[in-house]
Structures are given as C-alpha cells and as structure tokens.
Amino acid sequence: MQFKVNSKELEKVISKVFPAVPTRTPVQILENFLFILEDGVLTIYGTDLEMSLKSSISVVSDGDFEGVVPARLFYETIRSLGDTSLVINIEERNRMRVVWDKGEVTISYIDKSEFPEVPSFPTESEPDSPLFSFSISGLDLKYAIDKTSFAVSKEEIRPAMMGTLFEFSGEGLRFVATDGHRLVNLLYQNAATENEGNFIVAGNVTSILQRVLDEREVKVYFSKSHVSFILNDMELIARLISERYPDYKAVIPLENEYTLMVSPKELLSSVKRMMLFTTGKMRKIKLTLSPDKILLSAEDIDLGASGKEEVASSYDGEPMEIGFNSSYLSEVLSHLTDNDEIHFKLHTPNKAVTIYPKEQKENWELVMLLMPVRLNN
C-alpha cells in the first residue's frame, strides 16, 4: 500500500510527538514512533511509558497500515526535505520507502506488536472515568506552568514533589510546586468546581506542555490515574504521580507582619552580582533590611572576595538581617520580573518569607514562599 502527504505538514505533526520520545533509554523500542493509518488518517504516537503524545494528519491512502518507525531518523529525514510531495510506500519485508521528486529513502519498520502499550485515557464508560475536566486558554495554562514549574523538585526521594499539584475547589484551580526550599502557590479563579480533588502532574509533562502550548484552547481531563491534555491537533496523556502531596498550607506562614516593598528587577540585578561573591553549595547572601534600603552582602571565603550593594526599598518592620540561598532567591525573583513591585512579608530571620506581586493579575492569585538560611554571625 502507499499513502501521500506533504513533507512540511508531516513534519509539523512529527515535531509535536517527538518530545515524548526518550533519548537515552534502556528500552530501545521507545526510540520509535508508532504509526497507525486508518481510513485516511495517520496517527503518530510517541511514549516513554509514563506519558504519550499523539497527533494526526489526513493523508491520501489506498489502505491501512500499522508499524513502528525509528523516530529520530524519520523526523530528521522529513525535516531535511523542506516542502515537497511525498509518496510513502509500505513494501515487503517491513520496508517503508519514502519517495520525493529527486530521491528516496528506505527505512525498516517493526511490527506494531513489538511496541509497548501506549498510555490511554479511560473513556466515560470505564470505572476509572474522568473526575474533572475543564477548558483553559493555552496561554493561561502556559502562564501557570511558567510560574510554577521551576520550583518542582528534581530529587527522586520525594516523588510527590517531582510534579505540580493541580487542586480543584470552590475557589478555583490551584497550582502548587515546591522542592522544600521554595514554594509557588498560584490560584486560577476562573476554574472553580463544586467538588474538590487534587492531582500531581509530573515535571517532565509540564515541561513538554510549556514548549507546545500556544493561544489555542486546551481541554484537560483528569481521572484517578491519568491526565489528558487535548490541544487542537494533539493529545498528551500521562500517568499521574500517585502520591500524597505535602500539606503546603501548613508551611505558608500567616503571621508575617512586616512588609518589604521592592522592584524585583533591581533586586534581581543586585542578587546576580552578589552571587558571584558567594561560596559553597549554599551560595549564601545576606539582606540587611532598614526602612528605605536593602543592603545585600556576600563573601567568598575561599577566594578572599566579598561584595555589598544597596537597593532602594521600603520596609515597615524591625531592622533585620536575613540570609538566603542566592540561587533560589534569584530564581524566585526572575519569575516575578513581570511586576513593577513585589512585597516580601517577613516575621523573623528563621521563618519562611512570602512574596506577592503588588498587583495581582486579573483572575489569578500568586504567592511564592522562600525559606531563609541561617546566618552565622
């Protein structure tokens, strides 16, 4: 049999599925795409077993086909062809021959039976049917992921924290990410639900979404075990992290009575400079707070180097010296630079600090939390 397709359009479809294909995996079969061509629709799947991506394209075909095709080789070949008409012939001895005006390539494919089962989302009739579903603009979902995903933990010892919490309630949909050192808590007020429920979406899933989301609407379905993100022409299905998310509410301090107001851009610029003069894994930086300025200071004992710098600010509390890991502080600040002013809420130098934009974005409520580090003076 054979089917016909434009190389540029085929490339678009493949490029959407390719991010799910693992690069270095002991399960070599996963380095392939699964092709299923049925009734003139070619669907291409990629999976790393935890997650799958699929996308479809209409083709002109004289029959159906199922096969497993080397992902990178196929992707790079199609990409190198620019914009041309392709005839793809399925031939004997599992050979796929891709023909264009000036040349052709032949690629061996494998039988579909060799490919592992692709994670699929339960249908409404199954016991594990969707519990929650909602629509959201791709840009809003991207905003939520951009603001939270940097705080997701990379440490496998606490698997629950290796994902972003999606928490449904009457307030809206809350996104929470933390690695124990900092926490992001972002409420999207437009998605209030009657029932409550919470789900953890793995960090590699949100980082793929970050790359593919655009202004188009996304449909999201959660079942007890899986999540499905349906974009215009592709679907991402992933296994949820089936762990209990830590009680993030317990760590958000309520008694932080002092307020420090500062420009995140100016503070970030100073933190980045002072970071050069920190030492060790902790990369400690000291903030000395007074009514109208922050004095930042740092010291690299190994190099015998030190720095200090002032940033204009407004502070209504007791004079305070407070230490932070400068990498964490700069990462938090760099996710707040879309604000002209942010407010730090503080209590004492050993209590978590909360950070808010002075003006919340409409329909959103963002708070970040950062643990200080002990100063030894």
Added chain:
Amino acid sequence: MQFKVNSKELEKVISKVFPAVPTRTPVQILENFLFILEDGVLTIYGTDLEMSLKSSISVVSDGDFEGVVPARLFYETIRSLGDTSLVINIEERNRMRVVWDKGEVTISYIDKSEFPEVPSFPTESEPDSPLFSFSISGLDLKYAIDKTSFAVSKEEIRPAMMGTLFEFSGEGLRFVATDGHRLVNLLYQNAATENEGNFIVAGNVTSILQRVLDEREVKVYFSKSHVSFILNDMELIARLISERYPDYKAVIPLENEYTLMVSPKELLSSVKRMMLFTTGKMRKIKLTLSPDKILLSAEDIDLGASGKEEVASSYDGEPMEIGFNSSYLSEVLSHLTDNDEIHFKLHTPNKAVTIYPKEQKENWELVMLLMPVRLNN
C-alpha cells in the same frame, strides 16, 4: 592608590583579553589576569603560556600598580555592572576594592612575581627580530581563517598539522590547512614578498582571531619563533609551531582531467540528507557521476535504512562511482556555499579530488582537496 574608569569601557578591554585565559588548567595561576598600570595606562594580559592577549585603556590614576587578579570573577563582576563610574582602590593586604555608586566588591590579588612570563615579541634590536611583516584588513584575514581553519588537524600525533601554514613568496601569502583527509590552499595575492618564508600558526590562535577580527586593519609580524597580531587596541602574541609542515604541493594532483560542475548549496543539501543514512565512523556516501546528474546514495546497514537522491550537474568525464566520508564532504561544501557554482576536478575514484570556485574572489585563489574513500562493491 586608586584609579578611575568607566565599567563599560573596562569591560570592552577585558572581553578582548579573556579568550586567552584557559578554563581548565593544572596551572591555576593562568586563570588570572595580569594588570600593569603605568603612567595612567592600564594594560591587562591573559595567557595560556603558548599565547598571550593584551589590551590597554587609559585610566585616571594617582599611582602605578602591578597585580594578578582572578579573571572570571573580575570579568563577570564588571560585566554585571552595565555602564557606571568605578573607583578601584588598591589597599593593604593585597586587596582590590571596586566601588560604584550603589555598592562595592573586594577581590584579593596576587603579586606580579607569581605570574609566569608572558610570551613577548622580539624587538628589532634582538637577534630573533621580525622576518616578515604585513598589513591586512581584518575582514580579509578573517576570510582566510574562515576558509582554512576547519581543515586544521585536531590530532596531537602530527603537531605540524595542528596549525595553519602562512607561506610568504613572490606569488603572495598562502594559507594552507590539512588534516590528511582534506586540504585547503588559499593564496592571497596582495601580499607578495621578495623573500620566502613559512610559519605555522596554531589552531587555537586562529580560532581566537576569528572571534575578534573586524573591518579594522591588522599588523602582523613574524619572527623565527613568534607571531604578533596587532589590532587597533589589542595584541595577540603566540609561539609558532616549530615543526616542518608537510609538503602539501606533492598531494595536489595535477592530472585531474575531468570536471564536474555543480551548485555547492544543492549538493550540500543532498549530502546532509543522505548523511542520515550512513553508518560507522566513515559515514560513507557514494556519488555516481553521469553527464547531467550526480546520484548520491548511502546505506546504514545497522538500521536497515538507505537513501538515494539526484542532484543536477554537468560532468565531462568517464562514468565514475566515487565514495567520500560524508562529514568531510559536507564540511568542505559548507565552506564553499558563497559560490553559485563549484568545479570538482577528478581522475579516478581512488585519487584526490580538487574543488575550486567557478569564479575566484578578486585577489584570492582558493582550492580545496578531498580524499575519496574506497567503495566496497
């Protein structure tokens, strides 16, 4: 003592010297800049012992200074400051304190005596005085390096080939680079000299030049042992590779009587695609030559994949099948894509092929040479 300087202007000077500072070196002292401030001129040196870069800037100073300063820390600090006025104080216990309006940093420096001797260029009165000198536009020198340096060998077993040959003669200045698989021979006719002489400039030197050259004039001096490139506000001095360059003339075939004319862009595009279907270290690709087209073909035996493709061309010789390492072929072609048409000169499938632009650039004469690989059919 103290001196004053603008951070942006200091950054420009440092950025020119920084490329000479080695990143991972067992000789830790080389990770520093040498500062010499004399009569209001601050000269900054960086060296890896084989090569040195220096650049100077006028400063407002109340005394002289010599010291060795951590290169990366100093560079990144100054770079992070944007455009501001600096006062740099040299204080007791080898401390350099850099002060700007909002802050300050203190960096420990080391005595000059700890720094190795910086390669310097012999003056006219010394026995090893300059043998050759010439001026060239920075863009012309950059053109010569861009065309040749990719072919320089990275293998330490043949040190002479780890640099570019600069050969002076009545014809002009010839640049030659080869790694034994391909060779570039580029004559610059504007620099003819009465005397003959040849010098090998190391690959890391030409790659630094590639980055810093612009349209401004360059003065070049060769002594028996060293080369000096003087750009407007910086000088690069390097030890020459004191080996005998292989007899490149002996490998350039003269009897190549067949001509193949082709667009380098079209051939490159096809080679890049067929490269995906090559296998092993050799990455072999076959070119089947006929009067009006080249048939490229390749096979990846491990993957069971293969490709073939035609490129329009014009050929006046016997039908021929000739094999190339596709990486080498694509690299040669990618350095010829500024030409609409190139000519391959061939004799037999096991003899070196020469490649010329159809139209040589004025004052330049370029020829590349590529060794074929054996086809086993």
